[in-house]
Amino acid sequence: MKHRGNKTYRFYKALVIVVTFGLLLIPGYALAHISDIMSDPTPHHPAYIQSRDDLKTVVIPPRSSPYHLNPLSTMNLDIAELIQQVDESLILGYLENLTSFGPRLSGTIACNLSAQYLYETFQGMGLEVRYHNYTDYTVSGRNVEATLPGTGSDNIFIICGHYDSVASSPGADDDGSGVAAVLAAAEVMRNYEFFHTIRFVAFSGEEQGLVGSSHYAEDAYAANETIIAVLNADMIGFAPLPSDGTKGKIFENEASEWIVQYSQAVSQNYWDYIGIELTPQGETWGSDHYSFWQYGYDAVFYHEHNFNDYYHSANDTINHMNLSYSSRFTRLILATLAEMALQPRPVLEISSISGGLGITTQVRNVGELNASDVNISISLTGGLLGLYDMSSITGVDLLAPLESTQHKAIPFRIGTIEIEVAAWASNADQVTKHATGFLLGPLVLRLVVTP
Numbered sequence: 001m002k003h004r005g006n007k008t009y010r011f012y013k014a015l016v017i018v019v020t021f022g023l024l025l026i027p028g029y030a031l032a033h034i035s036d037i038m039s040d041p042t043p044h045h046p047a048y049i050q051s052r053d054d055l056k057t058v059v060i061p062p063r064s065s066p067y068h069l070n071p072l073s074t075m076n077l078d079i080a081e082l083i084q085q086v087d088e089s090l091i092l093g094y095l096e097n098l099t100s101f102g103p104r105l106s107g108t109i110a111c112n113l114s115a116q117y118l119y120e121t122f123q124g125m126g127l128e129v130r131y132h133n134y135t136d137y138t139v140s141g142r143n144v145e146a147t148l149p150g151t152g153s154d155n156i157f158i159i160c161g162h163y164d165s166v167a168s169s170p171g172a173d174d175d176g177s178g179v180a181a182v183l184a185a186a187e188v189m190r191n192y193e194f195f196h197t198i199r200f201v202a203f204s205g206e207e208q209g210l211v212g213s214s215h216y217a218e219d220a221y222a223a224n225e226t227i228i229a230v231l232n233a234d235m236i237g238f239a240p241l242p243s244d245g246t247k248g249k250i251f252e253n254e255a256s257e258w259i260v261q262y263s264q265a266v267s268q269n270y271w272d273y274i275g276i277e278l279t280p281q282g283e284t285w286g287s288d289h290y291s292f293w294q295y296g297y298d299a300v301f302y303h304e305h306n307f308n309d310y311y312h313s314a315n316d317t318i319n320h321m322n323l324s325y326s327s328r329f330t331r332l333i334l335a336t337l338a339e340m341a342l343q344p345r346p347v348l349e350i351s352s353i354s355g356g357l358g359i360t361t362q363v364r365n366v367g368e369l370n371a372s373d374v375n376i377s378i379s380l381t382g383g384l385l386g387l388y389d390m391s392s393i394t395g396v397d398l399l400a401p402l403e404s405t406q407h408k409a410i411p412f413r414i415g416t417i418e419i420e421v422a423a424w425a426s427n428a429d430q431v432t433k434h435a436t437g438f439l440l441g442p443l444v445l446r447l448v449v450t451p
């Protein structure tokens with residue numbers, strides 16, 4: 001049934017677009033737009049651009065120091081207490097306030113008044129708040145950002161949604177639901193302390209092509225901010241059938257799969273308070289998480305299971321939403337965020353591999369916790385006739401934050417060799433690095449680390 005409904009919707013949307021733009025655009029162009037969006041796994045996309053090609057192209061060097069958290073296996077009672085403070089009446093209040101301005105099209109007075117409302121609401125919670133202004137050739141506007149500083153780390157975790165809407169719609173679900181989640185998270189989290197820094201961000205310019213979030217991610221990247229995870233909520237409040245209310249979608253790229261696993265574990269641990277099972281969907285460029293992907297940050301996009309029948313219409317109203325679903329979905333994102341922000345971790349980094357007499361490697365703990373039972377291995381393969389195969393492992397019981405340890409292996413052969421260095425700990429992810437070199441007895445010459 002679900003599949004059929006989706007097809008009908010897509011056909012309808014295709015028909016509308018063809019009829020609306022068919023006379024204005026050459027047919028090839030209009031068809032390119034339709035196929036670009038139809039090949040994406042969700043219909044949710046910026047309303048006022050034609051295709052992914054209209055988004056800004058970003059070319060950046062790859063980011064280093066991945067910092068992946070593993071989910072905890074048990075429920076944290078503080079977090080259970082925290083998420084129960086999110087209920088339907090809290091969400092409803094924010095939705096009523098947001099929709100009271102009328103359609104929040106970027107650049108209009110209603111949109112600016114919404115920004116002011118968000119600013120003042122965050123301010124009233126006692127949070128640090130700022131406007132993040134941006135100017136683009138299509139639209140200028142402001143994102144609203146509130147910060148809850150971490151007690152022990154500058155690593156940043158973000159919850160976000162977009163507060164702008166299309167011209168004809170009150171945007172209750174798209175994306176009042178996401179912004180209500182951001183506000184609700186801020187309202188309950190401000191009373192607790194977290195190890196890492198949390199940011200609550202509402203973007204505008206989403207419908208014009210993810211413009212607000214693109215500038216935000218660009219500026220964060222330029223400032224070398226260590227954003228570890230971005231949780232983007234866009235349309236989390238439509239569930240007309242009881243069966244829709246127990247399912248949710250999450251979109252991720254390969255680098256962000258750890259966030260999906262983390263959030264799925266959180267959903268299981270706090271099931272009694274959430275009751276939503278998340279299904280990973282893969283990549284889409286249809287919402288603000290995509291801007292963070294472009295700058296090499298890990299981000300996911302939370303989205304309702306049953307796509308809203310009233311999308312981008314005057315009927316995207318609160319009374320077409322399921323507030324139980326919206327508040328439980330908010331709890332899921334909040335619990336994921338809270339648990340991540342509480343959790344310091346050791347993070348290993350292979351900071352160097354060098355040749356000379358033997359091979360020397362240096363491993364550093366770039367995280368915030370002691371790494372326990374650290375192991376470092378150096379493996380060599382190749383040599384004359386490819387017959388050489390050696391491996392050397394060493395270990396230390398403890399590696400404190402910002403400390404390094406060294407391991408040296410002395411081979412004895414002739415020929416070209418492949419080198420693999422790996423480091424792992426009982427409480428940190430394994431990291432590996434590769435290099436090549438030429439062996440002349442115990443001397444390692446022309447060592448080149450693979451980027």
Ligand SMILES: [Zn+2]
Pocket residue numbers: 044162174175206234235287
């Ligand atoms: Zn949206």
